[in-house]
Amino acid sequence: MVTRRIAEILRDGQPEESLTIQGWVRTKRELKGFAFMEVNDGSSMGNLQVVLNSEVPGYEDILKQINTGASVEASGVLVASQGKGQRIELQASAVKVYGASDPETYPLQKKRHSFEFLRTIGHLRPRTNTLGAVFRVRNACSYAIHQFFQERGFLWIHTPVITASDCEGAGEMFAVTSFNLKDVPRLDTQDIDYAQDFFGRPAYLTVSGQLEAEVMAMAFSNVYTFGPTFRAENSNTSRHLAEFWMVEPEMAFCDLKGNMDLAEEFLKYVFKTVLERCPEDMEFFNQRINDTVLATAENIINSEFERITYTDAIALLEKANKKFEFPCNWGVDLQSEHERYLAEELFKKPVIVTDYPVGIKAFYMRLSDDEKTVRAMDVLAPNIGEIIGGSQREERLDVLERRIKTQGLNPEDYWWYLDLRRYGTVEHAGFGLGFERLVQFMTGMTNIRDVIPFPRTPLSAEF
Ligand code: 4AD
Ligand code: MG
Numbered sequence: 001m002v003t004r005r006i007a008e009i010l011r012d013g014q015p016e017e018s019l020t021i022q023g024w025v026r027t028k029r030e031l032k033g034f035a036f037m038e039v040n041d042g043s044s045m046g047n048l049q050v051v052l053n054s055e056v057p058g059y060e061d062i063l064k065q066i067n068t069g070a071s072v073e074a075s076g077v078l079v080a081s082q083g084k085g086q087r088i089e090l091q092a093s094a095v096k097v098y099g100a101s102d103p104e105t106y107p108l109q110k111k112r113h114s115f116e117f118l119r120t121i122g123h124l125r126p127r128t129n130t131l132g133a134v135f136r137v138r139n140a141c142s143y144a145i146h147q148f149f150q151e152r153g154f155l156w157i158h159t160p161v162i163t164a165s166d167c168e169g170a171g172e173m174f175a176v177t178s179f180n181l182k183d184v185p186r187l188d189t190q191d192i193d194y195a196q197d198f199f200g201r202p203a204y205l206t207v208s209g210q211l212e213a214e215v216m217a218m219a220f221s222n223v224y225t226f227g228p229t230f231r232a233e234n235s236n237t238s239r240h241l242a243e244f245w246m247v248e249p250e251m252a253f254c255d256l257k258g259n260m261d262l263a264e265e266f267l268k269y270v271f272k273t274v275l276e277r278c279p280e281d282m283e284f285f286n287q288r289i290n291d292t293v294l295a296t297a298e299n300i301i302n303s304e305f306e307r308i309t310y311t312d313a314i315a316l317l318e319k320a321n322k323k324f325e326f327p328c329n330w331g332v333d334l335q336s337e338h339e340r341y342l343a344e345e346l347f348k349k350p351v352i353v354t355d356y357p358v359g360i361k362a363f364y365m366r367l368s369d370d371e372k373t374v375r376a377m378d379v380l381a382p383n384i385g386e387i388i389g390g391s392q393r394e395e396r397l398d399v400l401e402r403r404i405k406t407q408g409l410n411p412e413d414y415w416w417y418l419d420l421r422r423y424g425t426v427e428h429a430g431f432g433l434g435f436e437r438l439v440q441f442m443t444g445m446t447n448i449r450d451v452i453p454f455p456r457t458p459l460s461a462e463f
Contacts, residue, residue: 001075007044009078013087016078021048021090024127025070025101027110030063037066039074042126045133045280049081049089050074062095069101069108069127115450122454122463130289133281134451137274138439142226144273145247148266149224154249157216159209159225164201165414167211168362169407172233173204174242205230208432210364211417213250214393217428218420224249226435234458238447239336239384241436243456250430256366256375256392259429260352263379263388264305266433267350271300274442282442290444296382297442299349306351310334310373313342313353320346333360339378339385350387351380363403364417365391366427377431384441390431397421 003020023041033054038047052074056062066072076092083089107121108128118125125131149156162176178198179185185193194202209225216223229246249262275282275297286293308316317328317338322345326335334353342351355373358365365374379388394400400421404411411418439451449455454463 005043006039006041006046006048009048009088010044010046014078015080015088018075019078019090020073020075021050022073023048023071025066025068025072027068028063028066035063035066037072037074039072040127040132042132044136045129045284049083049086050076050092050095051089052092052095056092056095058095062097065097065100066095067101067103067106068110069106069124071098071101072096073098115447119449119455126453129284130445131450133278133284134439134443134445135453136281137278137285137443138451140274140277141270141435141439141442144270144277145226145266147273148269149249152222154222154224155216155220157213157220157223157225159206159212159216159227159248161206161228162199162203163206163212164199164203165211165417166204166409167206167208167364169409170207170233170362172231173207174230174232176203176205207231208246209248210250210430210432211414213248213430214417214420214428217250217252217430218424218426221252222249236458237336238449239437239440241448241452241455241457244448244452245435247433247435248430250428252426252428254392254429255427256354256377256429259390259392259431260305260307260354260377263352263377263390263431263433264350267379267388267438268301270438271297271442275301285443285445290383290446293442293444296444303349305379306347306349308351308353309355310353310357310376311355313338313351316346317341331357331359334378334386336385339380340383343380343385344382348382350382353378353380361391363407363409364393364400366394367399367403375429379431381437381441383444384437386434387437387441388431388433390429392427392429395421395425395427397425 001018001020006021021039023039026038026040026047029036035052037050039050040047073096074090074092075094076090078088078090081087081089108124126135166173185196187193206229208229213223213225226247228243230243314328314330320341324337328338354377356376358372358374361374361376365376367374375392377390378386381387394403401411404414436448436451440448445451
């Protein structure tokens, strides 16, 4: 007998002589002499209804065991369903219970649970409708991202998770050490003797793969990295994680305009592909989570993103007939409320803000001739705010050295990065997309902790 995935069976909707399915029981209903169970195998939102009658060998025993959460295998005939709610159902001739599930203690009941509660059972929440849909959409997004870059000849490179350099220069890094923390070797000065540590120097979890991506772009022209990144910023918000995934393309022979064009084309492509691949899950988000999800997706695909400079954005914010919690004037960083006002209320679509003040952006961004702004770009999305951060990079050795110093960093730590400007430098640009923010944006989920299987946030690393 062939074993098939439930998504496929429901999609085909055709009767079949004999087949087997495997999955977890969502619900059981007992009637006189027969019973129904809804089985889900994670391949789709939909469950397959399985009908068992008393002729199934071991019927009475099986009935006691097929409670919500139990793992089962059912074989039989796929027939057109007489009941409402499904086209097709499996009439079981045999059912095997792999693992029972105690209905007294199984935490997932048929009622709706709050997302806060589900976070306390991170090991079981993937079995719920919403988290199931989230992780299927997350998968489709990853796939679409690779497809987008592969179709365009970008090389997928793997940048290190452990690094000695602070890409953003913001000092928000987690240390990596093999020292016994109860007995850390110290110098006479009482400073930590890193020479004795595993790498012979301080090392950290990376905040971004960009610096290494630039190395690779200087050999392969167009590259991207897609991996986990880490930030020890103590931000307990619905948009921040301590461990999140980032997609970072880097392009040689490319300026800010090319970078913006790629970011826009990229987002449109990913939305379009996911809508095509996960129509049922996206429909679910629109119905149950946020009724603007599908309209937003259409809007991303079909509208031209707004492009404005930071200076113009500040002028618009100052003119706005709205009271912000944080005041804004030229020179300050945009807060999430400002970003959302621009994208959500004013333009009602993604907005790319460029040319930020030099004082609030990282050292590697290209300095403009006026020396007041850098060639930075942030893509701001409705409901989320900043989803992409990127820039044209500083390709001039002398300017880069100066910028590293004025930011209080040590040029010696960046010797290899500076070498890229000594040997065959070229204008280049790239950006970083916060992958979880993208999934949040796409699904309408309000908390970023609910779009990653195992969220890491301040004081929380369970599961
Ligand atoms: O703007 P960021 O800090 O840019 C960089 O790291 C650049 N080196 C990227 C590049 O140019 N290659 O981060 C990029 C994106 C943000 O726009 C945001 O979407 C996401 O990463 N992000 C976070 N997502 C979740 N939790 C956090 N703590 C995040 N911090 C940034
Ligand atoms: Mg940023």
